[in-house]
Amino acid sequence: MTAATETEVLPENPFAADVEEPLPPPTTLVIFGATGDLAGRKLLPAVYNLRRGGLLPESFHIIGIGRRDAGDEQFRAHAHDSIATFSRTGLDDDTWRTLEPKLEFIRGDLDDPALYRTLARRLGDGDFQAGSSQRVFYLAVSPAFFGTIAKSLAAVGLGAEADPPTRLMIEKPFGHDLDTALALNAEVSSAFDESQIFRIDHYLGKETVQNVQVMRFANGILEPVWNRRYVEHVQITMAEDIGIGRRAGYYDSAGAIRDVIQNHLIQLMSLVAMEAPVRFDAGTIRDEKVKLLRSVRRYALAEVPEYVVRGQYGSGWIGGEEVPAYVDEEDVPDDSRTDTYVAMRVEVDNWRWAGTPFYLRCGKRLPRRVTEIAVRFRPVPHLPFARADIGEVEPNEMVLSVQPDEGASLRLVAKVPGQTMNVRPVQMEFKYGTSFLGDSPEAYERLLHDALLGDATLFTRADEVEEEWRIIEPVLQAWQEDPHGPATYGAGSQGPPEADELLAVRGRRWRQL
Amino acid sequence: MSATATIGREYPERTRWVGKGVTAEDINAELDRLHRAAGGSGKVLALARTLNLIVVPCSDRIEKRVEQALDGLGGHTPSRTLVLREQGKKRLDANLVMECESPVAAGHVGLCHDRVLLTMDESRLEHSESLLAPLIVADLPTVLWLPEPGTAIPDPGLLERAQHVLVDSGAGDEAELRRLGELAGDIRVHDLAWGRLEYWRAATAAAFDPAERRRLLPAITAVKLRYEKHGLGAGLLLAGWIAARAGWSPGSLERNDGRARVQAARRDGGKVTIELDEAPPDHGCGGVDAMQFVGDSGEVAVGRGGATSSLRDMFAEALQPEPSFSRGYLPAVTAASTMLDGTT
Numbered sequence: 001m002t003a004a005t006e007t008e009v010l011p012e013n014p015f016a017a018d019v020e021e022p023l024p025p026p027t028t029l030v031i032f033g034a035t036g037d038l039a040g041r042k043l044l045p046a047v048y049n050l051r052r053g054g055l056l057p058e059s060f061h062i063i064g065i066g067r068r069d070a071g072d073e074q075f076r077a078h079a080h081d082s083i084a085t086f087s088r089t090g091l092d093d094d095t096w097r098t099l100e101p102k103l104e105f106i107r108g109d110l111d112d113p114a115l116y117r118t119l120a121r122r123l124g125d126g127d128f129q130a131g132s133s134q135r136v137f138y139l140a141v142s143p144a145f146f147g148t149i150a151k152s153l154a155a156v157g158l159g160a161e162a163d164p165p166t167r168l169m170i171e172k173p174f175g176h177d178l179d180t181a182l183a184l185n186a187e188v189s190s191a192f193d194e195s196q197i198f199r200i201d202h203y204l205g206k207e208t209v210q211n212v213q214v215m216r217f218a219n220g221i222l223e224p225v226w227n228r229r230y231v232e233h234v235q236i237t238m239a240e241d242i243g244i245g246r247r248a249g250y251y252d253s254a255g256a257i258r259d260v261i262q263n264h265l266i267q268l269m270s271l272v273a274m275e276a277p278v279r280f281d282a283g284t285i286r287d288e289k290v291k292l293l294r295s296v297r298r299y300a301l302a303e304v305p306e307y308v309v310r311g312q313y314g315s316g317w318i319g320g321e322e323v324p325a326y327v328d329e330e331d332v333p334d335d336s337r338t339d340t341y342v343a344m345r346v347e348v349d350n351w352r353w354a355g356t357p358f359y360l361r362c363g364k365r366l367p368r369r370v371t372e373i374a375v376r377f378r379p380v381p382h383l384p385f386a387r388a389d390i391g392e393v394e395p396n397e398m399v400l401s402v403q404p405d406e407g408a409s410l411r412l413v414a415k416v417p418g419q420t421m422n423v424r425p426v427q428m429e430f431k432y433g434t435s436f437l438g439d440s441p442e443a444y445e446r447l448l449h450d451a452l453l454g455d456a457t458l459f460t461r462a463d464e465v466e467e468e469w470r471i472i473e474p475v476l477q478a479w480q481e482d483p484h485g486p487a488t489y490g491a492g493s494q495g496p497p498e499a500d501e502l503l504a505v506r507g508r509r510w511r512q513l
Numbered sequence: 514m515s516a517t518a519t520i521g522r523e524y525p526e527r528t529r530w531v532g533k534g535v536t537a538e539d540i541n542a543e544l545d546r547l548h549r550a551a552g553g554s555g556k557v558l559a560l561a562r563t564l565n566l567i568v569v570p571c572s573d574r575i576e577k578r579v580e581q582a583l584d585g586l587g588g589h590t591p592s593r594t595l596v597l598r599e600q601g602k603k604r605l606d607a608n609l610v611m612e613c614e615s616p617v618a619a620g621h622v623g624l625c626h627d628r629v630l631l632t633m634d635e636s637r638l639e640h641s642e643s644l645l646a647p648l649i650v651a652d653l654p655t656v657l658w659l660p661e662p663g664t665a666i667p668d669p670g671l672l673e674r675a676q677h678v679l680v681d682s683g684a685g686d687e688a689e690l691r692r693l694g695e696l697a698g699d700i701r702v703h704d705l706a707w708g709r710l711e712y713w714r715a716a717t718a719a720a721f722d723p724a725e726r727r728r729l730l731p732a733i734t735a736v737k738l739r740y741e742k743h744g745l746g747a748g749l750l751l752a753g754w755i756a757a758r759a760g761w762s763p764g765s766l767e768r769n770d771g772r773a774r775v776q777a778a779r780r781d782g783g784k785v786t787i788e789l790d791e792a793p794p795d796h797g798c799g800g801v802d803a804m805q806f807v808g809d810s811g812e813v814a815v816g817r818g819g820a821t822s823s824l825r826d827m828f829a830e831a832l833q834p835e836p837s838f839s840r841g842y843l844p845a846v847t848a849a850s851t852m853l854d855g856t857t
Binding site for chain 1: 624
């Protein structure tokens with residue numbers, strides 16, 4: 001092949017214009033924690049479904065890394081079983097046959113430098129060198145190892161300066177508080193450039209979360225009313241009916257505020273409240289989100305009890321089953337003060353939202369599983385009807401439902417047919433399933449594919465993570481100094497009564513779960 | 514008019530009505546009644562609102578295959594499916610089926626869709642657009658599906674009613690490409706065979722992304738393409754797309770000893786030989802097994818990388834406002850038609 005010259009004008013790729021979903025370049029995906037839960041349930045099935053959908057390049061290798069005493073064959077068997085169990089499309093032998101020979105396993109301890117030398121040697125072998133034009137490292141391990149792995153990879157030439165280029169994918173939690181988040185970012189950034197780091201908040205990979213932006217920015221009727229003049233308040237809820245299962249080890253040190261509020265709910269809030277991006281690209285969207293996060297009011301420690309309520313579930317009944325209290329769950333200390341429920345009033349101090357509060361609420365062992373964004377509009381300024389005839393008129397409300405029934409609804413008020421002027425609220429509903437064909441890809445499929453293509457739009461940037469922690473930090477500090485623990489709420493109830501008081505102005509109340 | 518109603522399985526729940534010598538008004542009234550009946554037991558049900566699908570005409574020979582394909586669409590259900598068939602009796606008969614999912618839990622919404630089999634005489638079939646007009650759900654896209662290769666469209670009005678025509682050139686011989694080349698000039702054609710080639714198009718584009726490979730492109734002298742058994746049509750479609758996008762003018766297809774080749778002219782006057790060979794059995798994906806571009810100073814291989822989408826995935830794709838798999842189809846099928854013209 002001829003070498004390029006400075007004056008050479010390359011022909012454009014004539015085939016690219018007809019391709020909607022481009023293929024990533026030849027890739028080696030290295031999964032740390034390859035035999036763990038996350039890899040088995042999410043990552044390997046995601047890779048399989050991408051392969052099945054023809055969204056991976058022919059040259060695509062996976063190197064699994066783990067502490068388990070296993071070889072290639074055992075890893076392949078583990079991957080096969082994981083895919084068969086957890087893939088949304090099942091397992092098709094033809095697709096599996098194209099993937100199976102591309103799977104390898106390296107056994108090693110994550111803090112052992114020899115592991116990284118072995119990995120570098122393997123990646124440098126002829127067959128990988130020839131095929132791969134990028135390496136992606138997925139850290140499906142405890143965050144305690146993020147820094148060690150990043151620095152160890154850089155030490156063997158697989159970090160910021162690597163050739164072929166590398167990417168690092170890490171999972172939340174990104175730190176335990178602001179200090180640890182800053183330290184983690186600094187540690188990872190010392191080994192990889194920010195453009196190489198892909199922080200996953202899998203919520204952002206959900207179709208319906210992405211749809212929040214489409215709803216807002218592609219529907220002309222919403223934008224004029226999407227501000228403090230027309231919106232009375234916003235409620236963002238992520239309720240679960242399940243308990244903590246076997247996650248006590250992680251959950252008891254994190255609590256609902258770190259597990260859900262700091263990342264998922266603040267991310268949802270930023271999508272609802274951010275200004276319209278000029279372009280739909282990673283830099284622009286994340287700039288707008290960071291601007292929004294910076295305009296969120298930081299509370300003084302003394303203000304925290306006024307704005308934030310925490311709770312912990314007691315025993316109760318859910319779905320006709322009696323369930324234990326949080327402190328009676330497996331591996332939870334009897335005196336645990338961990339929050340399993342948080343309700344928080346967030347004030348956004350900017351021109352669009354000043355005076356319109358955002359209420360964030362999450363919890364476990366609530367009556368049902370639901371994630372939704374409810375935008376409550378201000379009431380009409382004047383009702384021309386006699387109030388005695390029509391009673392209280394509910395203001396309009398738009399609900400964007402993330403799960404389980406994905407869609408949107410708008411509450412209007414309509415006259416009840418008849419001789420009298422009776423009115424009642426009616427719902428205009430749009431459900432995803434009624435209007436779209438096709439299965440949605442799993443969030444991990446979308447996110448992994450984006451990362452392989454280098455598109456960071458749906459990933460969290462370092463400054464975003466830090467701003468999220470800055471919002472939460474005063475709450476964490478206040479709770480640490482608070483001699484009282486979280487309020488107890490019965491499993492299956494609407495949450496602690498204190499949370500109702502958070503809204504109890506101007507007739508506000510939580511949407512019923 | 515005779516009417517029967519039967520309840521089928523719990524999931525999906527299926528309610529049926531059969532009428533002979535009916536009108537479109539009768540059918541609409543029964544569809545309303547079936548939907549009300551399905552939701553009558555306190556369930557929350559919603560009618561799917563995705564598209565009108567007209568299947569035309571559906572012969573005895575492929576009736577079962579069409580039925581299975583429609584069953585396979587399952588939850589990816591068109592709002593209203595209208596299947597047309599011809600019969601000797603001079604009347605319109607209808608067989609309506611309302612299928613509803615059972616809501617998976619309290620508070621969830623179950624989806625319903627309906628399927629209408631219309632059996633009619635030849636003269637009604639020739640004016641079927643006027644019959645279907647009142648049965649089509651307004652404001653939704655309408656897709657005409659021709660499941661049988663070589664099917665003539667009985668009423669040209671159907672082409673005006675539909676925004677999309679769904680075909681599968683892979684189900685017939687390669688001569689079907691000629692007809693589709695003409696059809697695609699008038700209406701948006703979604704060829705499922707083209708959808709199955711999506712991976713190959715993406716892989717070809719990816720193969721020429723690196724600058725050093727793009728430099729090869731103006732001096733390509735040969736393309737070697739291996740197609741699956743009975744997949745010459747798919748091979749020609751892909752070869753047509755490559756020729757069209759690379760700016761090559763293809764000549765006629767020459768066949769000799771089971772091998773096929775096309776001579777094409779590059780813009781600079783150079784010659785490109787496109788060789789199409791059949792792959793061994795059980796090789797290939799989407800109709801193609803492998804591809805290789807040969808130039809004076811190097812080669813670019815494009816290998817098999819993944820399985821292809823299912824029929825229902827492709828239905829879903831076809832309903833996008835700008836379906837990705839229809840991109841590039843017209844130049845591809847036009848070039849493939851050119852290759853087939855004057856075939857030796």
